[in-house]
Amino acid sequence: MPHDPGANPLVEVRGLNVRFVSRDATVKAVNGVDFTLAQNESLCILGESGSGKSVTLRALMRLNPPKKTVMEGAVRVGGHDIVAAPEKAMADIRGRVVSMVFQEPMTALDPVFTIGKQIAETIIRHEGVSRAEADRRALGLLELVQIPSAKRRLAAYPHELSGGLRQRAMIAIALSCRPKLLLADEPTTALDATVQIQILLLLRRLQQELGMGVIFVTHDLGVAGEIADRVAVMYAGRFIEEGPVAALMRGPLHPYARGLMGATVHAGMRGTRLTTIPGAPPDLSRPVQGCAFAPRCPQAGEDCLPAMPELRSPAPGRNVRCIRVDEAA
Amino acid sequence: MASPAALLSRPLPDVGGPAQPLLSVRGLTKHFPLKGGLLNRTRGVVQAVDDVSFDLRKGETLGIVGESGCGKSTTSRLIMALMEPTAGEVIFDGQTVGPGGLSMKEYRRQVQMVFQDSYASLNPRLTIEESIAYSPQVHGLSRRTAIERAHELLAAVGLEPGQFARRYPHELSGGQRQRINIARALVLRPRLIILDEPVSALDKSVEAQVLNLLMDLKEQYGLTYLFISHDLNVVQYMSDRVLVMYLGRVAEFGPVEAIYAKAAHPYTAALLDSRPSMDPDRRRTEPPLSGDPPNPVNPPSGCRFRTRCLHAEDVCAATVPPLAEAGEDHRAACLVHSPGSGHSKAMPHAA
Amino acid sequence: MLSYILRRVLYAVPIALAVSLLCFLLVHIAPGDPVNAIVPADAPQAVVDQIRAEYGLDKPLPVQFGLWLLKVVQGDLGRSLATGRAVTDDLFVAVQNTLRLSLIAAAIGFAAGTLLGAIAGAFRGSWIDRVAVGLAAAGVSVPHYWLGMVLVIIFSVTVNVLPAMGAGPGGSGDWAWNWEHMRHLVLPAVTLSVIPMGIVTRTVRGIVAEILNQDFVNTLRGKGLRRGGILLHVAKNAAPGTLAIMGLQLGYLMGGSILVETVFSWPGTGFLLNSAIFQRDIPVLQGTILVLALFFVSLNLLVDLMQTALDPRIKRA
Incomplete structure (x- = not known):
């Protein structure tokens, strides 16, 4: 992919395929995803339910259900081969x-372990420190994620905390061993509006302070706008468009990305009719021929059907899988 | 006496005329006692809805927004008479609801509701047409006429009857199920539809389809909507007027343009400022509020927002702020807007 | 926490009272005049009336209940009509025997059930799971008096390694924790353990499978915890539900050992109850049922309290 992450990318994904195999059907959830992420970069994967965004995210730490998942391609995170690593190394x-x-x-x-215990056990697991040291670190982590009265909260059970504090505790667990890459699967979707923005800004600040790479999965354009350096739009298990956040949000190129943004209600749309995308996404348990979006695309023609469109780069840093988009000269 | 089929083919007539609000909510209150302790004494009261009053004008869409625990869903259930209020009353087109006024059956014909969870609100063992035809049959329509009516409504919500009528809920997508719920809400020709987070569980592209459909149906059937949502952008898009709730009380109430252009209540302002910016070059730098909305058990005295408010003063703990004039048809429950309230930013005396 | 315990204990009092009333009424509602069981059929009316008065059977029912309850509270359950011995004396021995039998049976059943259920739940759909489910179904559905007889035929008659009857050598009533006595426990305990084994297997399997399906297990994997670390979380989450079913099963064992005790002539409460029924020995019947029922009530109370202690989500206020 032309996007240049520097000599030493944090994440490198090439030809990632994920299939879920069961007795009844094989669902091809992810169908050839390529991307790289630089150290300290943040990427947002935008898509609707069933687009494969969460499956892609989980594939980066091989967290999809082990028994029924088939994963192919090359995935390297921080120099580790995620596809080939034995379960113990994983x-x-x-x-x-x-x-x-x-x-x-x-x-x-x-629900039946205290917040403190759930943080401390992670630190003990990976760093083999004493319980007292782990507790001390846990307290520091709660302060890092700005939980007030942190000391008291260490002994709290999850149900005793508000939604926002629970998500902060979850972030503290994720950060407890200072990972190089933080993955976040719709981390603010379940939260109230005034809390959502707090968590988004917290994650943005932590990413900058700790120098992590971050990959966010979301269905919410606004979240991408607040936190991402780059955005990738997923449809039917593929990145159909990818580019810098500002350029992509101002001028999406792929017809699906354009449709999605037109369908998203935001300020100033009152009185106008929302544009919609007709039809429904393809059933991924059946083979898809050519461009998966063609059946719903206003610009589709016969030439969209023979093969999946190759990536085109109409502008530096931008990539689109659509034959209607012209390659930059 | 007209036949049930004829009666159900059009909405009940407008009784009070255009100036009469379709729905008046007066001092609506719902408290849930919290029990516990040695003798199961009442240990606290969840003030889910506390003294909420508003008028719903004929033909408008009134949006209700607020975060979890603000009472917006309890309010909708109280209006639907799905639970008994602790105090207050609901007046529909000039008539009280309940003994001595509009009977529950008549009221339910005129007021229908669509819920967020499209699957849970449909009987999984009934086909789509049976689900829609159920209540007309309760109201005296023959099965055949009711099924015919169901097919008309399926077409009205954009689902081909020949293709969908005999299917079961689990065979449909979330967006299709929500269309079924809307069809079912319309089948008795109600005048008011309460939409409780109707698009919150849907994908963005489906959300747009359903919102467009709701706009069309409103026009086609002359409906009035009470639109409840946590999504400020969707409320802005759909509503004529907006009611902002916080911890069971009305914080602000007014025309959508006025509120979104210049919110009068500090909570509304914070809520609006909490929306992600949509412009990556002008990102938010500081969250407008810290912490979560407090628990509605034993809420703060006086103004319930004062514990998170930048403008809070001593007087805010002592006085329950009345809904004060903040513009034309625009009121806010903030002492800053209440002349003579004693707040340093308020006008010293009533004009 | 203390107030919660106190409240739960107080709640148990009316239940215990209701249970006593039921025990009392049970005997009076049952058809047949209890006096007929004592006196010969051709006894003169005067004798019948005298005995009726002696046992207080001539008084109105509420008064009879009050008097009975007063005595019960003082530890007096009356005298057996058949033997003339104090009911409490016979019951004391029988309860000990039943406790011995059912506790051993519970230990066997709970251990086997927990192990089988946990493995089956963790490997749902595998052959291990199918074997465990099959065993559980067999355990629940095989009639245990039949199983008891089969075991007797195999181990006492054919192989002749274990005794078939009684609680000790030579039918002695005194128990001792030695092999001579323990031998007598093996067959009835194994027979009795089969039902709780099946039920605990099923329950634990369901609980474990449900827990493994929850989101937090993914978080645990995502933190890098190994199998052992995750198991610790599963165990603590499964404990309250498992405990509840075990408490209930222990209660059933105490009351439900009647057939097994009869098959093996084990001198416990079930055996006592059986003979009391056939002899219409009402004081024994009442006393035994009352003690078993009260045991059940206290067991439930205990389980509730332990569940509360184990699960932080249950309000302790």
Whole structure:
């Protein structure tokens, strides 16, 4: 991919395919994703449900259900080969090199363990420190994520905290061993508006202060606008457009990306009719021929069907999978 | 006496005339006692909705916004008479609802509701046409006529009856199910529809389809909407007037343009400033508020927002702010707008 | 926490009272005049009336209940109609025997059930799971008096390694924790353990599978925890539900060992109850049912309190 992450990228993904195999069907959730992420860069993967955005994210730490997932391609995170690593080595990588913040902090935290214990056990697991040292570090982490009365909160159970504090605790767990890469799966979707912006700004600040790479998955354009350096739009298991956040948000090139932004309600749209995308995304348990968006695309023609469009780069740093977009001269 | 089919083919007539609000909510209050302790005494009260009053004008869309615990969903359930209020009353087109006024059956014909969870609100064992045809049959329509009516409504919400009528809810996508719920809400020809987070569970592209549909149906059937949502952009897009709630009380109430252009209540302002900027070159730098909305159990005295408000003064703890004039048809429950309230930023005396 | 315990204990009092009332009424609602069981059929009316008065059976029912309850509270459950011995004396021995049997059976059943259930839940859909589910189904559905007889035929008659009857050598009533006595426990305990084994297997399997499906397990994997670390979390989450089902099963074992005790002539409460029923020995019947029921109530109370201690989400206020 032309995007230049420097000589030593933090994440390098080439030809990633993820299939879920069950007795009834094989679902091709991710179909050839390529990207790189520089150290200290933040990428937002934007897409609707079923686009493969969460599956891609989980593939980066091999967290998809082990029994029914088939993963192909090359995935390297911080120099580790994620596809080939034995399960034991993978467990050492998770939480230490790469960790994840989940969408729903209420269910993503163990209800019968205290917050302090859930942070401390991660540190003990990876660094083998004493319980007292781990507790001390846990307190520091709660302060890092700006939880007030941190000392008291160490002994709290998840249900005793508000939604915002729970998500901060989740972030503290993810950061406990200073990972190089932080993955976040819709981390603010379950939160109230005034809390959502606090968590977004906290994550942005932590990324800059700790110098991590961050990959966000979201369906919310606004979240991407607040936090991403680059944005990738996913459809039917592929990156159909990718580029710097400002350029992409101001002028999306792929017809799906344009449709998605036109369908997103934002300020100043009152009185205008929303543009919609007709139809529904393809069923990924069936083979898709050519451009997966063609059946819903206003610009589609016969020439869209023979093969999946190759990536085109109409401007520096921007990539689109659409034959209607002209390559930069 | 007209046949049930004829009666159900059009909405009930306008009783009070255009100036009469379609729905008047007066001092609506819902407190849930919190029990516990040795003798199961009441240990606290969840003041889910506290003294909420507003008028809903005929043909308008009134948006209700607020965060979790603000009481917006409880308010909608109280209006639907799905629960008993602790105090207050609901007046529909000039008539009280309940004994001595409009019967529950008549009221339910005129007021229908669409919920967020499109799947949970449909009976999984009924086909789509049976689900929609159910309540007309309760109101006396023959099964055949009711099914015919169901097919008309399926077409009205953009689903081909031949293709969808015999399917079951689990065979449909979330957006299609929500269309079914809208069709079902319309089948008795109601005049008011309460939409409780109707698009919150949907993908953006589907959300746009459903919002467009709601706009079309409103025009086509002459409906009035009460639109409840946590999404400020969607509320702005849909509503004529907006009611902002905080911890069970009305914080601000006014025309959508006025509120979004210049919010009068500090909470509304913070809520609006919490929206992501949509412009990567002008990102937010500081969150407008810190912390989560407090628990509605034993809320703060006086102004309930004072614990998170930048303008809070001693007087805010002592006085419950009345809904004061903040512009034309625009009121805010903030002492700053209440002349003579004693707040340093308020006008010293009533004009 | 203390106020919570106190409240739970107080709640148990009316339940215990209701249970006593039921025990009392049970006997009076049952058809047949209890006096007929004592006196010969051709006894003169005067004798019948005298005995009726002696046992207080001539008074109105509420008064009878009050008098009965007063005695019960003082530890007097009356005298057996058949033997003339104090009911409490016989019950004391029988309860000990039943406790011995059911606790051993519970230990076997709970250990096997927890292990099988945990493995089955963790490897749902595998062959291990199918074997465990099959065993559980067999355990629950095989009639245990039948199983008892089969075991007796195999181990006592054919192989002749274990005794078939009684609680000790030579039918002695005194228990001792030695092999001579323990041998007598093996067959009835194994027979009795089969049902709780099946039920605990099923329950633990369900609980473990449900926990493993929860989001937080993904978080644990994402933190890099290994199998052992995750198991610790699963165990603590599974404990309250597992404990609840075990408490209930222990209660059933105490009350439900009647058939097994009869098959093996084990001198416990079930055996006592069985003979009391056939002899219409009402004081024994009442006393035994009352003690078993009260045991059940206290067991439930205990389980509730332990669950509260284990699960931080249950309000302790």
